[in-house]
Amino acid sequence: MKRTVPLRDIAHARAGDKGNRSNVSLFVFDPADYPLIKAQVTAERLKTAFPGLLKGRVQRFELDHLFGLNFVMDQALEGGVNLSLNLDSHGKSWSFLVLGLTVEIDREDMG
Amino acid sequence: MSGTERFRLGTGAGFSADRLDPAVDLVTEGELDAIVFECIGERTLAFGHRDRLSDPAKGYNPLLERRLRAVLPGCIANGTRLITNMGVANPNAAASQAVEVARELGLWGRRIAAVGGDDVTDQITPDTELDEPGLRISDVGRKMVGANAYLGADAILPAFDAEADVVITGRVADPSLFLAPLCHAFGWLPDDWATLGAGTLVGHLMECAAQVTGGYFADPGKKDVDNLAYVGFPIAEVDPDGGAVITKLTRAGGLVSERTVKEQLLYEVHDPNAYLTPDVTADFSQVTLGQAGDHRVRIGGAGGAKRPDHLKVTVAFDGGFLAEAGVSYAGPGAGRRAKLALDILEERMTRLHGSNAPLRLDLIGQNALHAAAGGASIASGASTAGGASAAGGEIDELTDVRVRAALRADSRDMAELLLWEVEALLCCGPAGGGGFRGQITPSVVTHSAYIERDRVQPTLRLVET
Numbered sequence: 001m002k003r004t005v006p007l008r009d010i011a012h013a014r015a016g017d018k019g020n021r022s023n024v025s026l027f028v029f030d031p032a033d034y035p036l037i038k039a040q041v042t043a044e045r046l047k048t049a050f051p052g053l054l055k056g057r058v059q060r061f062e063l064d065h066l067f068g069l070n071f072v073m074d075q076a077l078e079g080g081v082n083l084s085l086n087l088d089s090h091g092k093s094w095s096f097l098v099l100g101l102t103v104e105i106d107r108e109d110m111g
Numbered sequence: 112m113s114g115t116e117r118f119r120l121g122t123g124a125g126f127s128a129d130r131l132d133p134a135v136d137l138v139t140e141g142e143l144d145a146i147v148f149e150c151i152g153e154r155t156l157a158f159g160h161r162d163r164l165s166d167p168a169k170g171y172n173p174l175l176e177r178r179l180r181a182v183l184p185g186c187i188a189n190g191t192r193l194i195t196n197m198g199v200a201n202p203n204a205a206a207s208q209a210v211e212v213a214r215e216l217g218l219w220g221r222r223i224a225a226v227g228g229d230d231v232t233d234q235i236t237p238d239t240e241l242d243e244p245g246l247r248i249s250d251v252g253r254k255m256v257g258a259n260a261y262l263g264a265d266a267i268l269p270a271f272d273a274e275a276d277v278v279i280t281g282r283v284a285d286p287s288l289f290l291a292p293l294c295h296a297f298g299w300l301p302d303d304w305a306t307l308g309a310g311t312l313v314g315h316l317m318e319c320a321a322q323v324t325g326g327y328f329a330d331p332g333k334k335d336v337d338n339l340a341y342v343g344f345p346i347a348e349v350d351p352d353g354g355a356v357i358t359k360l361t362r363a364g365g366l367v368s369e370r371t372v373k374e375q376l377l378y379e380v381h382d383p384n385a386y387l388t389p390d391v392t393a394d395f396s397q398v399t400l401g402q403a404g405d406h407r408v409r410i411g412g413a414g415g416a417k418r419p420d421h422l423k424v425t426v427a428f429d430g431g432f433l434a435e436a437g438v439s440y441a442g443p444g445a446g447r448r449a450k451l452a453l454d455i456l457e458e459r460m461t462r463l464h465g466s467n468a469p470l471r472l473d474l475i476g477q478n479a480l481h482a483a484a485g486g487a488s489i490a491s492g493a494s495t496a497g498g499a500s501a502a503g504g505e506i507d508e509l510t511d512v513r514v515r516a517a518l519r520a521d522s523r524d525m526a527e528l529l530l531w532e533v534e535a536l537l538c539c540g541p542a543g544g545g546g547f548r549g550q551i552t553p554s555v556v557t558h559s560a561y562i563e564r565d566r567v568q569p570t571l572r573l574v575e576t
Contacts, residue, residue, distance in 0.1 A: 012334055012370060014327065016379035019559070025377035027370070053484035061383055063396065066373055072381045078483065082154070082430055082556045085471035085517040087479045092327075097481050 004102045011037060013095035020080035022091045024098050027068040033105070034067040040103045046071060049101060053078075053094075071098070118296045118349045120289060120313070123182060123193075124148040125320025125344075127155045127172060131181050133321070133344040133363065138185035140360055141346055145292040146186065148178060148195035149285050149318050156282060157427035157555035159200030160232075160257030170201030171208065171279075179212045179277075187218050187276065194267065194288050198279040200257060202227045205279045206574055213277075213576040221576045224275035226266055228569040229282040231424060231562060232258045241426070242559040253428035253556060260422040260562055263389030265301060266569035267291035273573050282425070284388045286314030289347075297351045307391040308415025309353025312398060315386070316357055316375050316410065320344045323357060323375040324406075325365030338364025354411045356403055367406040376400075389422055391415040421561040430556040431519060434526035436533035436549035437475070439513045440541065446509030448541035449474050455540055456516050459532055466528070468520040475513040477506070513546075519554060526551045 007013075010033045013026045026041065028034050043058040056074030063070065077091045078084035121143040123134035127150040138146060150172050163170025172178075175197045186193050198205040206225035213221055235258045237249035248255065259282035268291060270278045280288070290310040293299065299306050316323050324345045325336040336342070343363020349355040359367055376398060380386055386393040394414035403409040440449045453472040460466045473479035514536075518529045530549035537544055 008330075008333060012330070012374065014374040014378055016377075018379055018381075019557075021381070023377065023379065023381060025374060025380075027373050050484040059381075061381075063377075063383060066376075066398070066400075068373060068377065070377045070380065070383060082554065083519070085433075085469060085519065086483065087473065087475070087515060087517075093480050094484075097484055 002104055002106050005105050006099065007037070007041070007101050007103060008096070008099040010103070010105070011099065013099050015092055015095040017077055017081060017090045020077050021072065021074050022076040022094055023070060023072045024095050025068055025070045026098060027066065031067045034064075036103055036105060037069065038062065041069065041101065043071065045101070046073070046098070050097065118145075118293060119143045120292065120317065120347045120349055121146040122149070122317045122320040122344045124150050124178070125318060125322060126150065127152060127174070129320055131178060133342065134178070135181050135185070136360055136363060137344055137346065138182045138189065138191060142189065143191045143346070144296065145192040145194060146182070147288045147317070148193070148197060149288055149320075150174075151196045151199055151282060153425055153427070153557045154555055156199060156259055156425060157256050157557065158553075160427060163201045168204050171199045171205035172197035175205055175208055176212055179209055180216070183213060183218060183277070184216055187221060192276060192278070192292060194278045194292060196280045196283050196288060198225060198227075198281045200230070200259075200281060202279050202281045203572060206572065209277055209279060210574050210576050219576055221277070222273065222275045223277045223574050223576065224270035224273065224279065225572040226262070226270055226278060226280040226283070226569060227572070228266065228567060229259045229262045229280070230257065231260045231567060234258075234562065234566060235426060235560070239560055242561065246558070248426065251428055251556070251558060253430065256427040256429055256555060258424050258426040258560070260424045260567045261389050262422075262567070262569055263287045263418070264291035264294050265390070268295055269571045270573070271295040273571070275573060284390070285318040286311045286388055287390055289314030289317050290390055293349055293353070304391050304415035304417060306353045306415070308393040309411070309413045310349070311386070311388055311391055311393040311415070312395060312410060312413035313347050313349055313353070313355050316372060317345055317347055319375065319378065321365065322378065323371055324359045324367050325371055328366070328371050328374060334370065336366045340364060353413070354409070356407050356409050358407045361406070367408055369400055369402055369408060372400050372408045372410065387419050389418065391418050420564065422564055422567055424560040424562050426558050426560055428556045428558070430554035431521040432523055432526040433517065433519055433552045433554045434529040434549070435515065435517045435552070436530045436547070437513050437515045438533055438536050438540070438544045439546040440544055441511045442543065443510065445512050446474070446477070446506035448543065449509070449512045449514050450506060451541045452514045452536050452544065455536065456532055460518070460529065464528060466518070466520070466525055468518050468525055471517045473515040474509070475515050477509060477512060479515055523551065
């Protein structure tokens with residue numbers, strides 16, 4: 001049975017910043033869920049979900065053996081820590097922006 | 112230590128404002144060979160330059176004296192070498208301060224080293240190219256405050272050869288602060304790229320202190336961390352080949368797990384195949400990790416290739432002032448009253464006062480952090496349904512909300528005007544507004560550039576206490 005779950009239920013993430021570039025790493029808790037995030041959480045998906053934030057290129061690097069993805073987002077911090085007027089000028093909370101996205105999951109044991 | 116033993120390396124600080132007590136615990140109980148205090152950010156460095164220009168005896172980390180008083184006796188008693196970039200924009204003055212503190216503590220006959228040469232301000236000209244297509248220094252249109260090259264581990268090694276107990280640097284790449292004592296202890300060669308890559312991985316995982324031991328990680332119900340209030344700082348037990356175990360003191364709070372280590376592995380990393388430092392082009396793409404006991408994670412598999420030919424330079428410019436002010440509304444209709452306050456601020460700042468400085472108006476609790484991500488207009492105060500889970504709630508549902516106004520201005524007068532306008536809302540604005548606070552922060556703007564290695568000459572000054 002297919003169901004829709006927030007990424008936070010199956011994965012964890014961390015955000016970092018360098019200048020106006022942000023990176024968010026995303027790792028699944030259970031390796032069994034890795035193929036589905038790899039298929040559903042693409043660079044294009046992020047660009048579409050956050051058009052107001054992601055003004056530049058989004059690259060995705062894959063660490064298959066660690067079941068993780070690394071999203072590198074250019075021009076993603078409203079100018080970066082020195083220019084942004086966002087309260088979170090480092091974009092430390094961007095990891096939870098990504099974890100708020102949903103994915104379709106085809107397993108019955110998800111609580 | 113001999114060449115075959117493990118080297119015990121600790122982190123005493125992962126940023127300029129980091130806690131003191133976990134560092135004291137590590138120095139006292141960690142049986143460390145060396146401890147690193149990493150305390151520079153791009154902004155701290157720029158403010159260091161500014162401090163030094165106004166007083167030649169300043170420009171280093173303001174917490175230097177407090178940190179040294181707390182940890183130096185333990186370091187000396189336990190044979191733990193202390194390495195730090197708390198010299199910021201003035202390592203010489205920081206070393207002089209360290210000598211004074213050591214003498215006051217009765218620590219005589221100790222060697223304090225200042226490593227400099229990172230300040231390349233004199234080599235930057237209006238024509239110097241920045242790391243952005245077609246952009247030169249003169250195009251920035253702001254006053255340059257200072258420029259620093261990222262030095263590598265090789266800049267620190269002479270201080271160890273001179274048997275320094277304390278090494279104080281300016282801008283050195285963060286992982287290099289950790290790699291240097293490993294190179295010295297194990298005799299790693301400067302072109303043994305794979306091993307330097309392994310040591311750089313250790314440094315990268317350690318450089319943010321608690322971020323690998325359960326800090327910046329806890330998410331109650333999903334990722335729980337025990338005793339986070341007393342989170343310990345990390346220890347790396349490093350083998351002569353660069354493999355290592357990341358751990359913490361048993362009695363300290365926190366968590367060292369595959370998950371904490373994985374998150375830090377990619378923290379501020381872009382391409383895991385090519386993590387550039389002054390020492391090596393490190394390859395983290397094949398890193399392996401495995402739980403090796405409670406709060407012990409074994410790491411390995413890092414590689415490396417030849418180091419970059421150029422050093423990265425951070426160029427800092429005067430950025431004017433950041434003004435931030437807030438006022439709160441609560442109870443029925445709070446959202447509408449707060450929204451009215453935002454409209455008033457926008458009207459008065461832009462039309463009455465004619466400010467064209469970038470102004471941002473948020474409702475904290477509704478749209479301050481993530482609203483912009485979905486593309487919604489901030490100033491409208493409207494629901495941001497386009498931003499996935501970004502929005503905090505509909506405006507009519509808010510019963511406890513804070514107005515935040517933020518502005519960047521070249522003049523302090525304009526920054527002060529914003530604070531004045533927000534405070535004036537108390538009597539002239541919507542009903543029931545309270546809790547005004549405002550602050551003005553001097554601001555810097557930084558850009559990156561690159562410089563040929565041979566134009567940067569690290570320096571060493573040694574003082575005995």
